[in-house]
Structure formats: C-alpha cells, structure tokens
Amino acid sequence: MKANWEKIEKNIGVLDVEVDADQVTVALDKAFRKVVQKVNVPGFRKGKVPRGIFEARFGIESLYQDAIDILLPEAYTKAVEEAGIEPIDRPDVDVEQFGRGQAFKFKAKVTVKPEVKLGAYKGLEVPVEDAAVTEEEISAELNRLQQRHAELAVIDEGPAQLGDQTVIDFEGFLDGVPFEGGKGEQYSLELGSGSFIPGFEEQVVGLNIAEEKDINVTFPESYHAENLAGKPVVFKVKLHEIKRKNVPALDDEFAKDVSEFDTLDEYKADLTSKLQERKAKDLEGARELAIVDKAAEGAELEVPEVLVNSEIDQMLKDFENRLRMQGMNLQMYYQFSGQDEAALKEQMKSDAQKRVRNNLVLEEIAKAEGLEVSEADVEEELENLSKLYNRPAEELRDIFASNGYLENLSSDLKVRKAVKFLVEQSKSA
Incomplete structure (x- = not known):
C-alpha cells in the first residue's frame, strides 16, 4: 500500500492512498461470501450460488460497494499511521478507482490535530490568594443553610412577596390573540427566581389568593420564537396558592437539627x-x-x-x-x-x-x-x-x-x- 499526505490549508490535508490489486481481490472474495447469503437464484439454495453464475446474473460490480466497505477502514487506518497524522474528524473520502484486477485508489480529505508552537510555560508567575475564611463567608454559609432547612408554610391571607413559592394559572395574548406555549395551569413559580421573562414575576408580587391580574411584559429581542421576539404581550394571571419560607432561628437548637x-x-x-x-x-x-x-x-x-x-x-x-x-x-x-x-x-x-x-x-x-x-x-x-x-x-x-x-x-x-x-x-x- 502507498500513502501520501499533503497539507492543503491550516489543519486540513489530503491522504492519497493506493491499495494493491491483490488486496482488492481478497476484499471481493469476502464481499461475495457475504452477499451470496442473501440472494435468491432459482435452482440454488441461499449461500450455494456458484461465483460464476452470481456474476453472470448480477455483475461483478454488484460486489464493489461491499468490497470497498470491507477494504476502506483498514486501508485508511494504515494510511493514517504511515503518514503520522492525528485525525480529529471523519474523513471526506473520494474513491477514484476500484475494480477487479485494479489497484484501489482513493483520496481522503482529513482534518487533523493542529500544530502547537509553545511559548513560555515554565516559571509562570501567578498570584497566590489568601485562603482564610472571613466572617462574611461564614455568615453567608449559615444563611444558606437556614434557607435550605426552612419550612414552607401556606399563607391564607396577605399579598405575595419576593421569595414566595406560588401556584398560578396564566395565559399569554399577543394583540388579543392567545399564542402557542403561553398557557399554564397550576404552575409552581418562585417569585424572584428569574424563571419567567423579565418583569413577569415582579408583577405577581402583591397579588392575593384567588386574585386575577393582567401582566404587561415585552419579550426579549433575542427570544427564540420570532413571532414573539421584542413584542409586547399581556398575560392573564390568577394566583391560587402562596407558600412562604419559615427560616429557623440561628441558635443551639438549629445546630442540633442540622449537625x-x-x-x-x-x-x-x-x-x-x-x-x-x-x-x-x-x-x-x-x-x-x-x-x-x-x-x-x-x-x-x-x-x-x-x-x-x-x-x-x-x-x-x-x-x-x-x-x-x-x-x-x-x-x-x-x-x-x-x-x-x-x-x-x-x-x-x-x-x-x-x-x-x-x-x-x-x-x-x-x-x-x-x-x-x-x-x-x-x-x-x-x-x-x-x-x-x-x-x-x-x-x-x-x-x-x-x-x-x-x-x-x-x-x-x-x-x-x-x-x-x-x-x-x-x-x-
């Protein structure tokens, strides 16, 4: 087998490969043994059709693609090793010649791992930061733990606040017409989580149980639905439930509960x-x-x-x-x-x-x-x-x-x- 590698641009090159004709013969034999198991010829059982009769009926060319599939992967791998390259993507293969008694010739356009020219990498100076823990960091961690162990209590009266876990119904309208994907029922939404488009959650704040409200917002210009991007819409919202966190006191009892x-x-x-x-x-x-x-x-x-x-x-x-x-x-x-x-x-x-x-x-x-x-x-x-x-x-x-x-x-x-x-x-x- 012969293989020649030529770089054509940046990290792309072409492998020009030629496989000896005797290997093509071996591949055609393997292809025949595979294909003959699937063909039906009157007077012969599957797998028992003589090679000559098969070729007379279907043509030697009917074996070419299977033979190429058998021969190409191994030939490409050997060519890569011979050329000493490191492909990073599937090759774009162009078969130039394949036939009985002929050498198998193909070109493979290959993207390879790029050449790296190193700069200075020894003795690099990088600051070492102080790993001491501050009181502010300890307080922030304790607050996080308090929030994690907070219990949700159902609120029967009073308006919704930022941080509340709410259950709402909503339906969006563009120019008075409902739009696809803009409706939800019994939807759980934490106010202030940033889950909805800007301006929505802030307008739910202040609603009472069973209260309804029209919320006016504008979809971001980058919104994935083109018909809504940058458009002002109205959401009709009804608040069903409010749950609020009861944060435990930071005391000895809290320490016993969590540690x-x-x-x-x-x-x-x-x-x-x-x-x-x-x-x-x-x-x-x-x-x-x-x-x-x-x-x-x-x-x-x-x-x-x-x-x-x-x-x-x-x-x-x-x-x-x-x-x-x-x-x-x-x-x-x-x-x-x-x-x-x-x-x-x-x-x-x-x-x-x-x-x-x-x-x-x-x-x-x-x-x-x-x-x-x-x-x-x-x-x-x-x-x-x-x-x-x-x-x-x-x-x-x-x-x-x-x-x-x-x-x-x-x-x-x-x-x-x-x-x-x-x-x-x-x-x-």
Missing part, C-alpha cells in the same frame, strides 16, 4: 474548618486554571472548529443533565429564558474555544516534557473511580474498553500530569 453538635459555637467552628478546606481547594483549582490559561496564551495554534463544536455539544449535554437534576429540561429552559439552542450554543462558544485551546496546549507540553501514563496510573485511576461509583475496578475497565474509552482515560491522565507539571514549575507572584 451532630450540641451548640452553635461548636457547629460554627466545624463549619469554619470545612469552609477553609473547601476554599483552599477552590483557590488551588483557580490557580491551576490561571497557570494553564497563561501557558495557552503564549502558544501559537489554530483551534479547529470541529473540536469546538464537539466541546459545545458536550457542554450542552452536561447543562441538560444539571437541568434534569433541578426538575427541568432544555425545552422548559428555552421557553423561560427566551433562548433557543442556537443562542445557547453561541453563548457557550467562547468557553468551548478556550477549553479546546488549553487542552491542545497541555497535550503538547506533555509531549515536549516526555510525560507518560503508565499502566499503574490507569489502575490507580480505575480504583479511584471504583470508590466513587461503588463498582469493581475491573468492571469499570471492561466498560471503558468495550466503549473505546481507555485511550481517552489515558489522555485525560496525561493532561492532568501536564497541569501538575506547570504548577510545580510556576512561581508565586
């Missing part, structure tokens, strides 16, 4: 220690990211759009999973936020570009410094994951292997080693 301690002072001391540990870990992570950002800023590379799009897709999946944990989904989010998928992806694009750039630079640093991942490193990571997911390490290994993710796991570990290397080589500003 194993008997006094608030003991609980605060333990909370301070845990906040200190969490803050130190967060600051360490932030410093690592700052060091990586600085190393990436000094590098020269073209960030491929295909990797950015792939990262955005992953970010979107992660975001959807977080929404599900909150009892929402993407369609609800789009309706409430006034965004659509295209707008959300555009919002994520800058962060995705940064992530891809940083990762490519870290991979190049690992290569430059000869950082390798051993089998022991992989085993250690599998053991860590085993404790996290409460499943045997060997079972996790089998899952990774069957899905082709073991190589990804090794790549992730190598990137982590590169981050650790950068931190060890850095200086405190």
